[in-house]
Amino acid sequence: SFVKIGIHDLEVATSHYVLDLDTLAERHDIDPKKFSIGLGQDTFSMPAPDEDIVTMAAEAAHTLLERHDASKIRQVLFATESSIDQSKAAGVYLHELLGLPANVRSVELKQACYSGTAALQMAVNAIARNPEEQVLVITSDVARYALDSGGEPTQGAGSVAMLISADPNLIEIEPGSGLHTTDVNDFWRPNDSTTPFVDGQLSLDAYLGATTAAWDDLLARRELGLEDIHRFLHHQPFTKMARKQLAALAEHTGTELSDDLIEESMSYNRALGNTYTASLYFALTAQLHNNSDLAGKRLGFFSYGSGAVAEFFTGVVQDNYQDHIYPQHVAKQLDNRVALTYDEYRELHSDFAATSETFTTTKTTNAPFRLSGVTEHQRRYEAQ
Numbered sequence: 559s560f561v562k563i564g565i566h567d568l569e570v571a572t573s574h575y576v577l578d579l580d581t582l583a584e585r586h587d588i589d590p591k592k593f594s595i596g597l598g599q600d601t602f603s604m605p606a607p608d609e610d611i612v613t614m615a616a617e618a619a620h621t622l623l624e625r626h627d628a629s630k631i632r633q634v635l636f637a638t639e640s641s642i643d644q645s646k647a648a649g650v651y652l653h654e655l656l657g658l659p660a661n662v663r664s665v666e667l668k669q670a671c672y673s674g675t676a677a678l679q680m681a682v683n684a685i686a687r688n689p690e691e692q693v694l695v696i697t698s699d700v701a702r703y704a705l706d707s708g709g710e711p712t713q714g715a716g717s718v719a720m721l722i723s724a725d726p727n728l729i730e731i732e733p734g735s736g737l738h739t740t741d742v743n744d745f746w747r748p749n750d751s752t753t754p755f756v757d758g759q760l761s762l763d764a765y766l767g768a769t770t771a772a773w774d775d776l777l778a779r780r781e782l783g784l785e786d787i788h789r790f791l792h793h794q795p796f797t798k799m800a801r802k803q804l805a806a807l808a809e810h811t812g813t814e815l816s817d818d819l820i821e822e823s824m825s826y827n828r829a830l831g832n833t834y835t836a837s838l839y840f841a842l843t844a845q846l847h848n849n850s851d852l853a854g855k856r857l858g859f860f861s862y863g864s865g866a867v868a869e870f871f872t873g874v875v876q877d878n879y880q881d882h883i884y885p886q887h888v889a890k891q892l893d894n895r896v897a898l899t900y901d902e903y904r905e906l907h908s909d910f911a912a913t914s915e916t917f918t919t920t921k922t923t924n925a926p927f928r929l930s931g932v933t934e935h936q937r938r939y940e941a942q
């Protein structure tokens with residue numbers, strides 16, 4: 559018999575430090591409104607030397623799993639584009655830190671900011687076959703651009719952990735996606751570089767082209783119109799990008815689309831910066847936290863990863879979702895961040911440790927898990 563499958567629960571984490579974009583604007587002699595209005599960003603998260611994608615993901619998943627029976631989890635799908643190893647999946651470290659059962663499949667997924675959506679869809683498909691099983695989907699990234707580059711104000715860090723199950727408490731993911739893949743070099747990070755290469759204008763065009771094409775592909779497959787979508791959620795490399803996409807979609811479809819369709823999804827990403835794979839799911843989290851009247855309403859998700867892959871899919875908010883959301887946890891994550899001065903920020907950015915060398919980190923983060931260092935080329939994590 560048909561079962562509803564989707565996002566049962568979710569939790570988030572971000573890093574220890576935050577930089578105010580007004581500070582960056584002042585030191586770079588840029589009008590602060592370029593960032594606050596032009597990009598739609600206020601601050602960005604930055605990891606301490608003893609934090610990374612694993613520590614943030616472990617914190618988000620740890621908080622999440624305090625509410626659930628981990629023995630139902632059969633897969634850990636870890637989506638990231640700021641991977642810490644070329645071979646070993648980040649989720650295997652997480653598995654150990656969280657004390658997950660051994661009888662679990664663990665794998666890492668990559669396709670720029672898109673792979674969290676691939677993980678979500680794979681999880682939904684797996685549960686369609688085994689409805690009693692659950693899947694832990696992790697999105698976790700550190701967006702780190704070169705100093706003094708165009709992307710610098712759009713850095714960020716964060717993780718969203720999601721439990722995917724049958725009879726979900728939050729969102730039923732509906733069958734039928736719109737998909738689009740095209741080979742384009744708008745943003746990429748070769749193996750020998752710790753920061754990405756970006757063609758800024760091309761990346762904007764590629765994002766708009768691919769998401770619009772994904773919308774068209776969906777229309778060819780499902781009886782659905784713009785009027786059936788109550789709110790749109792976007793990958794938000796900076797929140798203004800969601801406005802640009804909505805305007806492009808309006809033009810493409812010859813429809814008037816109000817910014818009210820996206821306004822409630824931006825509050826967390828304005829403060830976090832780009833969280834790559836996690837960005838769309840922070841948009842979802844903000845949407846659920848900023849509107850108390852979503853029960854039964856359909857949300858439309860625009861996922862995009864440079865390179866480029868886009869997917870448009872939909873989900874229906876479940877009736878009692880408000881009993882299963884924790885806005886105070888996100889507020890705490892954001893409020894607990896420690897503000898950096900400009901000089902501290904520059905030093906921290908330059909000190910970024912290469913993963914293959916031996917180093918020890920000083921204890922900075924108060925988060926439940928930290929990276930203590932690297933010895934014998936092996937990353938060492940500890941609970942605290």
Ligand code: CAA
Nearest residue numbers: 589591592595596597671708709712758761762765795864
């Ligand atoms: N007051 C208000 N607005 C101002 C302003 C002021 N004083 N000064 C400038 N602005 C506006 C500009 O008009 C512009 O807005 P519009 O695009 O709506 O016209 C906006 O601020 C940005 O100004 P610029 O275009 O001059 O900015 P820039 O050239 O310095 O760089 C960027 C912008 C290309 C997005 C750059 O930040 C970048 O390279 N970012 C990284 C790449 C990226 O995020 N691309 C997004 C799509 S790719 C993707 O989504 C995948 C991913 O996560 C990376």
